[in-house]
Amino acid sequence: QLGYALIDAFIFILQCFYSLQSHSPPPNFKHHVNEQCRLSDRMSRRLIRTYQLYSRTSGKHVQVLGNKKVNAMGDDGAVHAKLVVETDTFGSRIRIKGAKTGYYICMNKTGKLIGKRKGRGKDCIFTEIVLENNYTALQNAKYEGWYMAFTRKGRPRKASRTKQHQREAHFMKRQPKGHLLGDTQDRITTKKSRKTHVKNVIN
Ligand SMILES: *[C@@H]1O[C@H](CO)[C@@H](O)[C@H](O)[C@H]1NC(C)=O
Ligand SMILES: *[C@@H]1O[C@H](CO)[C@@H](O)[C@H](O)[C@H]1NC(C)=O
Numbered sequence: 001q002l003g004y005a006l007i008d009a010f011i012f013i014l015q016c017f018y019s020l021q022s023h024s025p026p027p028n029f030k031h032h033v034n035e036q037c038r039l040s041d042r043m044s045r046r047l048i049r050t051y052q053l054y055s056r057t058s059g060k061h062v063q064v065l066g067n068k069k070v071n072a073m074g075d076d077g078a079v080h081a082k083l084v085v086e087t088d089t090f091g092s093r094i095r096i097k098g099a100k101t102g103y104y105i106c107m108n109k110t111g112k113l114i115g116k117r118k119g120r121g122k123d124c125i126f127t128e129i130v131l132e133n134n135y136t137a138l139q140n141a142k143y144e145g146w147y148m149a150f151t152r153k154g155r156p157r158k159a160s161r162t163k164q165h166q167r168e169a170h171f172m173k174r175q176p177k178g179h180l181l182g183d184t185q186d187r188i189t190t191k192k193s194r195k196t197h198v199k200n201v202i203n
Contacts, residue, residue: 049085056170058154064098068115070105073154077176092128095119107140111159135170
C-alpha cells in the first residue's frame, strides 16, 4: 500500500516538475497541476502537537522553566511540563518548546540543554528515534550523536556523554494524566491520510 502511494507521489512530482519546465503545456492542465502543487505544499506544512515527555530514569516529565533551565522533574500535568512540539509531516525532526515559557529546548556546544527564545538553528532541532522498546530517543540535529538525557534526579546529563541505548536518553510521549500517546496509531493515521491525499491529487 505504501509502495503504491510512493509511486503515485513520484508520478505526481514528475507532473509538477513537467509543468514547471514545459514552455507551452495545455493551459488547463497547467492550471490543474499548479493547484495541486500548492495543495501538496499546504499538506506538508509542519504539524504542531502538545504533549509531555516522560523520562525513563527520573520517572518525571521534561520541563522548560522561566530561567531557561531544562530538567526532567515535572509532575504529570505540571504547567512547565506541557510541551509544544513542531514537526514536519514527512520527517522525524522536531522542535520542542515549553508551552508556558515559549523557550525552545536547544543544546549548546558543551552539551548542555538550554532554553532559547528563537528555535530556528539546528541546535534546537532533534531527530526522534523510536527504539525497539518503544521509548523515544532525541538526537540533536547539530551535534549528531548527542542525545537529550536526564539523571535519576531529573538533572540534564552532559550530552557529549550520552548514547542512544542508555536509559537516561529514553522518553515516552504522554498526554497529561498518564495517557500514553499511541505512536503506532499516529503512524497508521499519517500513512492513511497521506495515501488518500495522493490519490485525490492524481485522480
Ligand atoms: C552552555 O550552557 C551552560 C548552561 O547554561 C553554560 O554554563 C555554558 O557556559 C554554555 N557554554 C557555552 C559554550 O555557551
Ligand atoms: C511496542 O508497542 C507495540 C504496539 O503498541 C507492542 O505491540 C509491542 O509489544 C511493544 N513492545 C515492547 C517491547 O513493549
